[in-house]
Amino acid sequence: MSHKQSEYMHWAKTSQRARYNLATSGVGAFPLRDLPFDLAKLEINGDNSYGYRPLTEAIAAHNGVDPDCVVEAAGTSFANHLAMAALLEPGDDVLIEHPTYGPLLDAALYLDATVTRFARTPESGYAVDPAAVERALTPRTRLIVITNLHNPSSALTSEAVLSEVGGLARNAGAHVLVDEVYLDAVYANTPRTSFYLGPEFVVASSLTKVYGVSGIRCGWILARPELAWRMRRLNDLFGATPVHPGEILGVAAFEHLPMLRERARRIVEADRANLRAFLERRGECSLRWGTTHFLPVGNGDAFATRLRTEFETSVVPGRFFEMPDYVRIGMGVDSEMFAEGLRRLEQALTPSR
Numbered sequence: 001m002s003h004k005q006s007e008y009m010h011w012a013k014t015s016q017r018a019r020y021n022l023a024t025s026g027v028g029a030f031p032l033r034d035l036p037f038d039l040a041k042l043e044i045n046g047d048n049s050y051g052y053r054p055l056t057e058a059i060a061a062h063n064g065v066d067p068d069c070v071v072e073a074a075g076t077s078f079a080n081h082l083a084m085a086a087l088l089e090p091g092d093d094v095l096i097e098h099p100t101y102g103p104l105l106d107a108a109l110y111l112d113a114t115v116t117r118f119a120r121t122p123e124s125g126y127a128v129d130p131a132a133v134e135r136a137l138t139p140r141t142r143l144i145v146i147t148n149l150h151n152p153s154s155a156l157t158s159e160a161v162l163s164e165v166g167g168l169a170r171n172a173g174a175h176v177l178v179d180e181v182y183l184d185a186v187y188a189n190t191p192r193t194s195f196y197l198g199p200e201f202v203v204a205s206s207l208t209k210v211y212g213v214s215g216i217r218c219g220w221i222l223a224r225p226e227l228a229w230r231m232r233r234l235n236d237l238f239g240a241t242p243v244h245p246g247e248i249l250g251v252a253a254f255e256h257l258p259m260l261r262e263r264a265r266r267i268v269e270a271d272r273a274n275l276r277a278f279l280e281r282r283g284e285c286s287l288r289w290g291t292t293h294f295l296p297v298g299n300g301d302a303f304a305t306r307l308r309t310e311f312e313t314s315v316v317p318g319r320f321f322e323m324p325d326y327v328r329i330g331m332g333v334d335s336e337m338f339a340e341g342l343r344r345l346e347q348a349l350t351p352s353r
């Protein structure tokens, strides 16, 4: 029987919450009342058979691509799933970074692909090493999967490195799926999407994590037009058509994206300054962007349990990223909560005398 669930997603939905929640991965919720939007414009039904044109155009403009390359999807979760479903056949090899976001592995396994791995090591700052990718390719590799920014570490992969990986994929007859859900959390000189790097690139992203509007599930895939069309046809078997009120709110979110971005930036940068000071006190390297950080703590499960029971603070145990000696810390929800949660985490890490 094929793999049919995600342990991480289940944990995130049922066990993440705590008084001081550092187990998040995205920016805190942006309230509808703060969005300059005339509710009289909301409609239940609309012309969206293969995408709602105003939203497709807004996504295309945001990414600087042709609307024919845009496939609407319910969040990056479904974008990843639909992209993999279109690109993989049972028994194909899919080469996925390690560590990675668990549901990427779950989706590949659900599709009966064979998952192979290449390492992004803590020693290298979780860099993507094209030589490691090349060594891990097999004659059956049809897809290489990378998160950029990297979840859990927030490491940024440069265009040069991604291009090298693209070259390897092209020679192997494979695609590269880049999950860019956190890319816009690089607030200065934000990199452009890797979709530009070649026809083998397929990108999954959304407004869910960096802009605080997860509830409207505004996500997308970027793919060359013929492949994008195949994905739209495949979606006829899944969601068929998107939720139209969500599409309208997606258009409104794009219209006010600079405002959403500025609000998010303020919270994330305040939290990051706090986290940076904490890391410097520990003699660990500083972090420059993103909403998550991966921290070595010894036994991640034991630490996360003690942190929750004795300090009312939650973090994500590293086992969900197949690195059980770590925990992941999330920024961007509420700076007061973050500061207090971090203070408690530091206390929990301090050996008692």
Ligand SMILES: Cc1ncc(COP(=O)(O)O)c(C=O)c1O
Pocket: 025, 074, 075, 076, 077, 078, 101, 147, 151, 179, 181, 205, 206, 208, 209, 214, 219
């Ligand atoms: C790398 C990565 N991709 C996708 C998702 C899911 O995003 P969405 O809420 O848009 O479905 C997450 C959520 O944590 C993520 O970390």
